[in-house]
Amino acid sequence: MLSLKISNVSKSFINKQGKNHVLYNINLEIKSGEFICLLGPSGCGKSTLLNIIAGLEKPSEGSIFLNGTEVKEAGPDRAVMFQESALFPWLKVIDNVEFGMKMAGIPKTVRREKALKYLKMVHLTRFQNSLVHELSGGMKQRVALARALTLDSEVLLMDEPFAALDSQTKNILLLELQRIWLETKKTIIFVTHNIEEAVLLADRIIVMAANPGRIKKIYNVQLARPRQSGSLDVAYIVADVMRELKEEVEKVAKAEFDDDWDIKKDAVLYNADSNLGIGL
Numbered sequence: 001m002l003s004l005k006i007s008n009v010s011k012s013f014i015n016k017q018g019k020n021h022v023l024y025n026i027n028l029e030i031k032s033g034e035f036i037c038l039l040g041p042s043g044c045g046k047s048t049l050l051n052i053i054a055g056l057e058k059p060s061e062g063s064i065f066l067n068g069t070e071v072k073e074a075g076p077d078r079a080v081m082f083q084e085s086a087l088f089p090w091l092k093v094i095d096n097v098e099f100g101m102k103m104a105g106i107p108k109t110v111r112r113e114k115a116l117k118y119l120k121m122v123h124l125t126r127f128q129n130s131l132v133h134e135l136s137g138g139m140k141q142r143v144a145l146a147r148a149l150t151l152d153s154e155v156l157l158m159d160e161p162f163a164a165l166d167s168q169t170k171n172i173l174l175l176e177l178q179r180i181w182l183e184t185k186k187t188i189i190f191v192t193h194n195i196e197e198a199v200l201l202a203d204r205i206i207v208m209a210a211n212p213g214r215i216k217k218i219y220n221v222q223l224a225r226p227r228q229s230g231s232l233d234v235a236y237i238v239a240d241v242m243r244e245l246k247e248e249v250e251k252v253a254k255a256e257f258d259d260d261w262d263i264k265k266d267a268v269l270y271n272a273d274s275n276l277g278i279g280l
């Protein structure tokens with residue numbers, strides 16, 4: 001059984017204006033097999049927290065404990081997937097999926113078998129010999145997901161992996177990810193500023209507030225899966241979270257725009273795809 005504990009984590013960066021307190025005293029225990037969404041407006045430190053869990057950034061204070069051991073660096077027990085697929089465009093799909101395993105010295109036959117298993121899981125077997133530049137954005141993210149899955153890590157860390165996709169492709173991948181999570185029983189931490197995305201995916205939504213980034217509220221989402229974008233039960237919870245976040249979203253919008261900019265009543269909140277903090 002996996003245990004992942006975020007203990008008193010704070011993070012600040014030094015910039016020209018002085019110290020930028022990005023995260024303040026984050027505490028969270030994540031259960032084995034849980035689907036966690038980190039939700040919050042732009043700049044509240046979601047990516048920074050994910051990078052600290054990944055071991056790509058160091059906390060200024062506090063620690064991450066994975067199965068009782070303090071995380072000091074990146075490791076194969078935590079696969080990471082970013083907004084951009086970061087695939088090698090000159091390699092075939094199958095070679096991209098095998099790349100991490102090749103670096104880890106896994107023999108050819110074993111890695112081929114595993115690569116094919118996960119390409120099947122993301123429904124891309126037919127494209128195994130295609131070059132990455134021939135694929136659409138959604139297909140690239142599925143290749144990146146297959147590559148991340150080959151690591152067999154207990155934890156999968158995902159930083160807005162579908163944010164750059166059109167909404168139809170995104171909806172398909174949101175369904176696919178729910179299926180893959182149910183099949184693989186991984187512990188997933190998924191960063192998003194999109195409320196509906198969080199409601200569709202999460203067991204628990206960790207709502208973060210900005211300046212400094214901190215946990216504002218935790219929602220348990222107990223809807224049955226698969227959850228469908230636009231369905232009534234999902235929309236109900238989305239509206240509830242939106243009400244909760246109204247103040248936060250407006251605070252960020254005010255900080256990011258000139259003083260003469262006027263927030264039209266509720267315009268920030270009730271946009272069609274329930275995004276927070278971008279496209280304002």
Ligand SMILES: Nc1ncnc2c1ncn2[C@@H]1O[C@H](COP(=O)(O)OP(=O)(O)OP(=O)(O)O)[C@@H](O)[C@H]1O
Pocket residue numbers: 013014015020022040041042043044045046047048049193
């Ligand atoms: N390496 C870094 N050096 C200096 N400042 C940084 C660094 N990484 C992040 N920051 C700052 O930390 C703050 C939080 O950034 P972060 O990317 O974690 O937020 P976020 O909630 O993921 O936002 P977004 O949704 O816009 O990606 C921002 O003010 C950012 O400028």
